[in-house]
Every structure is written in structure tokens, then in C-alpha cells.
Amino acid sequence: MSCQRRAPTQWHSHCDVLPTELLDAEGVILGRMGGMTENLRWWDERARLHGDDPVYDTSAFLTGHSTLYAIDHETTGEVTGQDVIHLQCHTGMDTLSWLRAGACRVVGVDFSPVAIDKATALAQSAGLADRAQFHVADALDLPRDLRGCFDVCYASRGVLCWIDDLDQWMRQAAGVLRPGGRLALIDMHPLFLMADSVDPLVFDFPYAADGPQRFDDQAGSYAAIDATTEHNSTTEYGHSLAEVVTAAIAAGLTIDQLGEHLAVETDGPRGLATREGDGLMRWRYTGQPLPIMFSLRALKA
Template sequence: MNRKSFDDGLVANRILWDARARAHGTGPNDLFYDVDSFLAGRQTLYPIELELAGEVAGRDVLHLQCHFGMDTLNWARLGARVTGVDFSPAAIARARELAKRAELTAEFIEADTQNLPADLAGRFDLVIATYGVLCWIADLDAWMRGAAMALRPGGRLVLVDLHPMFQTLASYEPLVADWPYGGGEPQREAVTGTYADPNLPMEKQEVVQYPHSVGEIVTATARAGLVVDRLSEHTEAQFDGRRILPQGPDGLYRFPFSDTHLPILYSLRAVSPQTRAQ
């Protein structure tokens, strides 16, 4: 990918996420960002990332693509010393405001996660990124190198994201797939509204997303010098941000296929070696 294409995608996507950062949590039908309940103590984290992260009290945690900070601040509630990074200035401004309202301590930094500030190097026990992460990343290797750079020796990366196969779907009923499985080539489209609240009025916006397969993600992790110690594929989830799957009687979402279920999410945990190569 040439530099102009990379930069054009970054600019377009930042405009989208600036708009979403200003809008999310402001409507009565927002399914993901209920700010009032968060301020009252609601836990926004899901069991997958909580299990993979383990005990975070007293640890230094870097949250990549933190949006306006609700999950970041929930890690702080669990006792972590947290830093959130996002490329959207609107998101970072809102995150800092939310931290004050919640009376929680966190540092928020405006930066592209494909080009993290050098002063984050070696500062963190955990780097965490969850849900709707890598589809916005043009340079997967740069993202993984940044995560590895930020970790102390023995530190861990925890990544939970939509499964690349699930992302190929345009609809479940009827079953229509219209997105590549991997390859990383830019996929341009015009989007309206937002996954959090389809009733929020938002202008149509051109965006660019990038499909990465599970194999490409694991390979980029290894190339960054991290050691994968856990990779899981999950066939059920507590939410469907794409709003295309049926919800079961137990409240969980699944992707039925024949007499089984296909994965909706994947999770990856990788460790920074105790001794780094020179």
C-alpha cells in the first residue's frame, strides 16, 4: 500500500471516529455506551478479556483504540494503572472528561496505534485491545510491533476481536458474504449511522477497512517477537455489534451453520520474551 492510500484511509477513518466519539452514549437507545449506568458502577468488560488479562490490580495496562474510555476506566476500577490510546482527538477529549466524572485516574494519549509514541516503550505489563480493532488497521505489522514495544519483558498482549470469517458476512438471513477473508487490501465504503444506536442521526461517511485473516494476525504477532500462548475461536457472544445474528433464549448470539455454529469472535494472548533479542 502506498503512503497516500494509507494516509487517506487514516484521515477518513478519523473523521468517522470523531463523529462517533461525539455521538456515542448520548442517545436513549444506545446499546453499548450507557454512560449513566457506567458512572453508577456498571462493568463494561466481558468474561473473555477478563480471563485472559487475569489479575490487573497494581499492574500497568495500555488500552489500544480506547474510544472514549469506558473500558479503559473499567480496568482502572479493577485496580490497574491505565493508559488509553486513540487516534481520535474527540474520543480522547471525551475520555478525559469521563475520567473526571467517574473520579478515576487514567492517562489518555492521542496517537495512531500503528505509530505509538516511543516514550511508551517497555512501560506496560499488559497491552489490551478489544472488539472492532484490526479491521481499521492498514499496517498489521506496525500495530503488532507497537504493542510489543510497549510491553515489559514477560508482559502480555490480550486481543479479542470479531472473527475474520464473521466479518465477511453482509447478512445472515439470507446468508450473503461480500467481504474478503484476509489479504489486507483496503475496502472502501460509505457508512451511515452507528453500531451503537441505529437511530442516531449521522451523516454518510466514506471509510476504509482492512481484512486480516487469523493466519495473518498470528504471523504478525510472531514477527513482532511475541510468543502466542493462547488462541481461541468463540461461537457465542453477549452482543452482536453488526446486528445480523439471531439471539438465543439464553441471551447469547450465535452463528448457526448446518448442525453446528461458526465462530463470531477470536481471542489471542501473546507474551513478550523475558530476554529480548538484541
């Protein structure tokens, strides 16, 4: 599928090549994030593990498998011939899947250098490197060179719980969009994130912003449960649905679609939902399904 370049009035020349200083951003990230350093160490260690497991199945991906779900396509819409940036892209499978869905170019950013190295290698192995770039970057401090370069800013599943400043995240997302572009955000519903167990139902995480929450987890990864790991502590943040919507509006975006999803294809690594007869997963309490995910599409004027 061919990708047509836009006329100069719609395409900024600085969008063609990203600055090389992004490749050496780890020191900057560590300095700015302070207490978030342990999150970077946690993700670096997990990124080393991911790629040969059911969650990140590299072999399947290289044979043409897409890691996107129906909720991703429904929220994002048609991407044929468009430029997509993926915030907090991890090892890049979802990012590259947008090329297979028709995107012209994709850029993935993540604060983990290990994840970015893996994403770059995956693009090469999949024969997609000519239309994909991956760079170390902080989602709260994206390079100015990316401003106004993309039709779609995409982020999905396990995104906002790592973000301490939701308003800044939304400003950055809005900033990389062209006029008429859209943010497509799919994440775990804040009610679902509160739950630690189903039977009994135990909540151990705030529904709304209540400051940093520190967790000392067991060794391993959600994709490699039995792995031996050294860095097992994280700092995470709760954000209510109202806070998410308000932050998007404050960033100058117009809400086009907001969904709360009671039945999903996957509940991610949490294992709280049950797959039912129709093949979809539901999280029930006293028989009634509760929201597992939410989706937000917001437009830039």
C-alpha cells in the first residue's frame, strides 16, 4: 500500500528525521524523573525478558500476526496513508502493527532504552524499518521536533498509571498532532485498576489522583511469571475517568468518543476477568459486569 506525501502546507520538513539526541536521552530522563528511576529499572529489566512468550510472541509477529484488537481499530479509526506516533510503545509490536493496518509511517517512543533497542531490532526483522522509527523519549517531555507531525497519537493498555502529571501528558499528546489529528487512548478502567482480587473483592489502588502509590511486587513479569528479576518495586498513579477527560479538554482537544467497556478481548496481565461463551472477557461482581477498559478519541482543531 503506497504512502503519499502531503503538500508542504500540511507536512513539516522537520518531521522527516528525528534528532539524534533522542538516542542518548537516558541520562536526561533519569535526572528529570527523580523518584521514577525505579520504574525505568523495572521496565528495562522486563523488556529484556519480553519477546519469547505468549504476550509478546515474536515468532507469530514475524509471520504477519497483528497485536491490535478490535477496540484499537474502533477507537483509532482508519489509518491508511496516515502518520502515527505511539507513546509508551514498549517493544514496538503494537506500533508496527499499525503499518500492517495501512499507516504510512510510525514512530514509537518509550523511556526504556532496552525496549527501544528491541523495537528497532523487531522492525528490522519484520522488514518494516524503512517506515518505522523508535526513539528513547519521555512522554512528558517529547522533543519539539515531533510537534505537529502526526495524524494519530496512540497509546494503549497500561499507560496512565505510570504518569504523575496527567495534564502534561495530554499537552504533549496534543502537541504532536497536526490540525485535524486525533488522540486514540485505550487503557484499563480506573475501577478495574483498583482491584487486587475478585474473590474476595479487594481494592488496593486509588480510583482518582491521590499521590504516588509504591508497590513491592513479586519477582517476574506479567509476560514471564517465573522469571528471576532484581528490580521489583514500582511507583504508580491513579487517575479517574473525569480527570482523564478534563485533562484532554484542558489540552485543547475535543472529545469525539468516550467508551467504557464491559466485555473485552483481553484484560491484559491482570487475570481478574473470565472469558465467557462468546469469547469475550468480563469482570463480574454479584453477577453484574463492571468496566474493564475505557477508550477515548479526542480531536485537535
